[in-house]
Amino acid sequence: MISWPIVKRTLRDYALLWAGAMLLVTLFVVIFNFALNSFPREQTENWLSIPWIRRLIASLAGADVLELSKPEGLLSIAFNHPLVWTLLVAFTLSLSSGVIAGEIDRGTIDLLMTLPISRTAIYCSTSLALVLMVLPLCWGVWLGAKLGVTLTGFTAARLSLLAMVTCNLCAAVLAVSGLSMAASGICNRRGPAITWVFVIVFYGFVVNFLRTMWPALEPMAFTSFLSYYAPLVIIRDEAITWRSMMILLGSGLGFWLIGLAIFRRRDIPAC
Amino acid sequence: MYVIETHGLAKHYGAIQALAGIDLRVPRGTIFGFLGPNGAGKTTTMRILVGLLRPTAGRASVFGLDMIGESREIRRKVGYLPGDVRLYEWMTGRRLLGFVDAARGGGAAREIDRLRGRFDLDIDRRIRGYSRGMKQKLALIASLMHRPELLILDEPTTALDPLVQLTLHEELRSAAREGRTVLFSSHTLGEVELLCDHVAIIRRGEIIEDSTIDALRRRAVRRVALRLRKGESGVLELPQGAHPYETLDGTVNLGWTGPIDGLTAWLSTLRLEDVTIGPPDLDDLFAAYYRDDVAAPQRGGGG
Secondary structure, eight states: OOOHHHHHHHHHHHHHHHHHHHHHHHHHHHHHHHHHHHSOHHHHHHHHTSHHHHHHHHHHHSSOGGGOOOHHHHHGGGGGOHHHHHHHHHHHHHHHHHHTHHHHHHTTHHHHHTSSOOHHHHHHHHHHHHHHHHHHHHHHHHHHHHHHHHHHTOTTSOHHHHHHHHHHHHHHHHHHHHHHHHHHHHOSSHHHHHHHHHHHHHHHHHHHHHTTTOGGGGGGGGGSGGGGOOHHHHHHHTSOOHHHHHHHHHHHHHHHHHHHHHHHHOOOOOO | OEEEEEEEEEEEETTEEEEEEEEEEEETTOEEEEEOOTTSSHHHHHHHHTTSSOOSEEEEEETTEETTTTHHHHHHTEEEEOSSOOOOTTSBHHHHHHHHHHHTTSOOHHHHHHHHHHHTOOTTSBGGGOOHHHHHHHHHHHHHTTOOSEEEEESTTTTOOHHHHHHHHHHHHHHHHTTOEEEEEESOHHHHHHHOSEEEEEETTEEEEEEEHHHHHHHSEEEEEEEEOTTOOSOOOOOTTEEEEEEETTEEEEEEESOHHHHHHHHHTSOEEEEEEEEEEHHHHHHHHHOSSSOOOOOOOOO
């Protein structure tokens, strides 16, 4: 089921990109900590009391930030920051589309697929390499928070709560990973594989963002994967929302299985 | 025993018919040439045999194993060289071969070293810096290094200089002597004639000829030029197998099809001043197969 040479090759090929993404994610969250601590707490709360900012935060984080008196609430905004998501999604897309759709695009798939390795093993091995790289990236956000808290002395924040948020982040990124592996297994070119996933992820962001301001979109909220990613709800309840986690992991697995089923049967065209 | 057998193998891309139900049998231990013009279906057939494409209809087996259900086991015994070689440009040649070796279960280090020497290739450079010919050599090493029982090579001499082509020919002959089988495609008749025992010709997705090279040669035309002694005159009575072309300055040019014995027997009855007998010329035969507007020559036995 797993071809270790493919796993090792993929990890090695993407190591530099991964290290760069990890550094950027962690560094950004550390800086975010410093930025939060550079403002007086009262002033931050005044800004957050402005209605449109409240709605904006609520749309991103899944709950009203003013409902929280916990210091983790503000820190969790880093887990929703567009820059963090851009880095995570970009890395996921880069690896998943690079190995299957990208190899068909470049023509190198002929070499790979004429080795005595089943198509299932190629797909599973690539997916394993993706998971092995993308999950530590998610925990890089938590690491940044931990480093930031340590460096700023903002010790009131409980990192265990942020760890729960990180678990939710991992599930959301795995959902995107499942989708991107499916797109990679189905498409003949890297461009369309990236475009399809980008459109779906972007749709998720837009629906999730606009629904708090435009109630007409609320019935469509369930179609956005970000509806199941709610850091503030986890911090408010101090518990992981297992239903959301299951939906994210289940949809990711569903997409992944569809991709596998098609990849096993499809033609591999000459470049 | 046939290493490759296909029955009614067909491949359609929507309305486009790439293969129209071909029956192909490749005997063990032979060098089998697969000839045809561009777009005839050579690459499609080969890609089906290595599991890259799924046939629309028909079936194929390699070593008696089903091409779809037992594709992985087949690929363990097969070395494949695609027609358009693309490699991981960011790797060095050594790393690429190491990856292929590891994916095949290892143990090819000595053979890699031998082939690297045979093809005179520096494998410690990044592939990005390789010329087209060097990439072709590296891909050949990758397909030969595990000493596969069956080699499927799609136009393998493309981009190779003549000396390297000779090295490859030696490697392929050596493989055949060891009982291994080579299926290679080409649209160069000379190469096939030089190297192959058997040949199949494909045109528009159909096998239109499947024969041994010797059988084809027997059907091919020899050019014969003869000059009669002075004083000899009259109309030549041509035996069966002779086709007159022209008479120029007293030299009679004709073609001869069939066993050479018949030709020599006929020539011995003539009072000749000079005679030149050329080798069987397959060019005309193949040109007729390739041309769309000319009906294919009648198929002969053999193979």
